[in-house]
Amino acid sequence: MTPLSIALNLALSFTGLAALCLAMDRHHRAIAGRGQSRARARALRLGGWAAIAASFAAAILTSDWNFGPVQWIGSLTGAALLVVGLASYRPAWIRPAALLALPLALAAALLA
């Protein structure tokens, strides 16, 4: 339950939720200015759920079954609030932020 393990959780949850947000047509249109193919939406949805699953695995591996689930759910709430805030106030930042979160997650995973 170190700050690094929570940073890893937050980064993975954020990427996952941002992908799920982009997979929804209404948000994709608002963020990217155009629609998307069905295949792309499905790929985003798959990737999003995979990142959320990876976030769960990271929580269990770094904080075990005692605190892992608490930490995972907390990180999902924090990350989701960030996604909603960006989608409403700075939609153009979501994609770069989601891509930036991945190397941050990697760095936190290597250090944690």
Place this chain on the structure above:
Amino acid sequence: MRLGFRQSMAWLHTWAGLVTGWVMFAVFVTGTATYYRADISLWMRPELRAGPSEPAPAAERGLAYLKAHAPKAMAWYVSLPQPDRPLIGVYWMDSLEAPLGQATLDVGTGAPTVARDTQGGDFLYRFHTELQMMPTLGRWIVGLCAMIMLVALISGIVTHRRIFSDFFTFRRDKAAQRAWLDAHNVTGVLALPFHLMITYTGIVTLALMYMPWGVTAAYRGDDLRFYVEAAQTTTWSPAAGRPGEAAPLTPLLERAQGEVSEPLEMVIVNNPGDANATVVAVFEEPHGLAHQHPQIAFDAVSGKVVERVGALKPAARVFTSFMGLHEAHFASDALRLLFFLCGLMGSATIATGLVLWSVARMPKSGETPGLGLRLVRGLNIGTILGLPIGIAALFLANRLLPLDLPQRATWEGAAFFGAWALAALVPLARPHRRAWSEMGLAAGLLFGAVPVVSWLTTDRGLDFAGFDAAMLGLGLVLALGARKVARYEGRRAAPAERGPALGLVKA
């Protein structure tokens, strides 16, 4: 009138939320602050420096004070200094009915503390659990409201038709009612696991107070045996009535510390001075979710171990884990911040719900608002901005009241309630929208003043940088909110913008 299932749930959600909203907002805000109770306590006693200290000498100092000042008590309690609470707390019980006597001692000398007389972070904690009323009454009110809040949460989930498709949706640039509804939904849904957990565990924590009959029936009135079997306390044995010579304390504590790796938290002496006296060493929670304190009881005269409390049976483990989840003592700094954020989102869910009720019933231009709407509006602003104003006044009073004022801690509480009452009454005499911006600005200025006044009246400099930053941040958010209200042009929603979901709120 017959309503469909979802509509009747919407009705239930609206009214269950409204009647408990003001109390639950205050409980959520003070509970969220209580995640930082230790930090608030340190800030409110600027004379003390946080730091490590040896438990055994502190325990001896506490016992020496109790021997001199409460020799006839039934039990003594010495709460030992912790890094975030550098004080010795001594408490004594004269009888089962009388309230505990108490004093606060300095770690180094064992004399009554030089720190200012204040409840510290315990003030907001006591408001959170019992609204600063008589404990039983306050806990019943909070518990009843929490139960209705749980009803509001579950009926709210049923009412919300598009949890997943609106998961990330916050349309702040649409009609006012739509934006409030989105804000209510987003803060409610994104932290829903927290809201359900915190409300449920909050009720469960006091379940034995609300429903004592199971224990009374199963243990035939011997409730104390239940608490012993649930590993919450050691067995109480009555005094022998003969004096006994107590063994030295420090060796007993050293033996106890050899068995348990957690830090010592408290030393209890039952029947002090009696031949049947026991000394109980109480330790901090081991690392884990459960809120449970290992305890070792010694015969005070012979020094033999008479009881060990620690192993939990499954039911007790579940119960203490619920309490542990609610209090989050286990949380590290980063996780605590996430709990704090969730608490803020819970407060925001309640506040936006209350505002939404009044926005959905906004009178058409030219109509005068009815009594119900005016009542709700007055209570809304009086609670949502009045409570923060009260909290800022509490912190300011902590720094500004004279140090030698008799009953100083009570006066700090009076500042909290006085400022809150004033902040609730003044808006009644002002136009509604302007009252929101004026009170918001007042709250922002008061929070902004807290670190400034603290810098001017103490010599602690930047020791409390985190607390000061939190106060400045709160002040800034409140002032920006006030500016937004002041600049808001009451854009009327065009009828076409009102989606079907909005009708439900009014159902």
